[in-house]
Amino acid sequence: MVAQRCLRPAPVFDEPALRRAFEAAGVKEVHLGAVWQHVISSAGAGRPEDAPGLPGSAREVLQRHFAAVTSSVQEVKTSADGSTSKLLIRLQDGLQVEAVIMRYDASAGRYAGGPRPGGPRATLCVSSQVGCKMGCTFCATGTMGLLGDLAAGEIVEQLFHASQICPIRNVVFMGMGEPLNNYSAVVAAVRTLTAPRAFGLSPSHVTVSTVGVIPRMLTLPADLPGVRLALSLHAPTQALRATLVPAARAYPLDRLMAALDAYQAASGGGVLVEYVMLDGVNDREEDAAALGALLRGRDVFVNLIPYNPAAAADTYRPSSALSLGYFQHVLRDGHGLHATVRQEMGQDIAGACGQLAAQAAGPQRTPDIEDIASP
Ligand SMILES: C[S@@+](CC[C@H](N)C(=O)[O-])C[C@H]1O[C@@H](n2cnc3c(N)ncnc32)[C@H](O)[C@@H]1O
């Protein structure tokens, strides 16, 4: 059991906490936006209670219980090519998470150039938990186990910190943690990221990535309309998936595909399918054929992710360029699927997918099925 974290002061970007405190003090909801705008426009320098137009009761609540920013950036590492910056963020109780800025011009399909303030808008990869209990065998975060859930405000603060470095257009929940295991905080955080009187991101510019927490996938379209879903699949059969992703034992592949279909029926949107390419493990000819058959006819976009070394003594190797190309060809030309190979950036600062592990890794263990199945 992970210890409950106690945040004092509470982050002002924590919408549920702020709403509850305002309600209890009889403060009108309309003042939430004014407080956020004040903090954002002053780059965190302005105290929440000094937002213009607040009644005395709101000022008192804010002064006693809330702070503009509760986390701090300990270190920023930028890759040699300038494409990626990794932020090490310290939370108020000493836990640490990482967030990654990727300067990638999605519209042009290529890296957009170095860390230029005011340059092309970037994508921010945020963390939702400190560590993760799901224990995927190829993921650095998975080796840590779960140390704690982030509060909604701490997730939002990652965008706040990144925005001080460069303008952010997209947010992807592909950092540390399984976002659907910290569901209520992630939903509240996305609502603040997309609120016009807070950060005003378009919902379609926010992607929540999951290893497949079925009950939460089904509620997502109603709770976060317009937000995109990415599903980390990694294998075309239950037997192979269970060896890579322990969560597959709690959420088997047939039920996962049914949940994917139900999600799509409810959201009306396509889903990004992520597939980490592991040499000789899930990148063989028969895997490509089985994946093509599994996804054929579904509204999905397959992203083949070159494996990033996650530990010094690694059991996996990245697939060769030849295997990646062949796999993509089978999906595209054999099965009519959209399939791309992800352009990986930031490996030299260990800032690529699956490499985030701000704390030292704990002893690796296979998670209990009961533990995985309780989101
Ligand atoms: C770190 S996870 C966080 C979001 C969520 N827990 C999930 O699994 O989708 C984001 C993505 O990174 C991928 N990933 C994990 N370890 C990786 C590695 N060593 N190399 C490349 N991608 C990796 C995951 O499979 C997933 O698609």
Ligand code: SF4
């Ligand atoms: S890949 Fe995602 S679900 Fe799996 S251990 Fe890493 S963070 Fe957790």
